[in-house]
Amino acid sequence: MLIRYCPDPSHVFSKEEIExxxxxTQKEKTVKTLACEVKELRKKLILLVKVQWCSHKIEESTWDSEETVKA
Incomplete structure (x- = not known):
């Protein structure tokens, strides 16, 4: 069953300028590093970094390898 939508001003998203x-394609820039973690595989150690991106909220931050972030 579908329920009728009642408009609410808090549901409106703000437009942001995107280049x-x-x-x-869109080029993303890092804002800050939130956390670091070392992932251990059988014979390898991988450094993971939690990164907040320029046009995203903290909840949308991602875990990426250090080499990916440096590139």
Missing amino acids: IQPDL
């Missing part, structure tokens, strides 16, 4: 490249 899109000619090939329809």
Whole structure:
């Protein structure tokens, strides 16, 4: 069963200016590093970094490898 939607001002998202490249890609920039963690595989250690991106909230931060973030 569907329920009728009641408009609410808190449901409105703000528009943010996004720069899109000619090939329809967007370049992300890191704002800050939130946490670091070392992931241990059988013979390898991988350094993971939790990164907050420029146009995203803290809840949308991601875990990436250190090499990916440096690139």
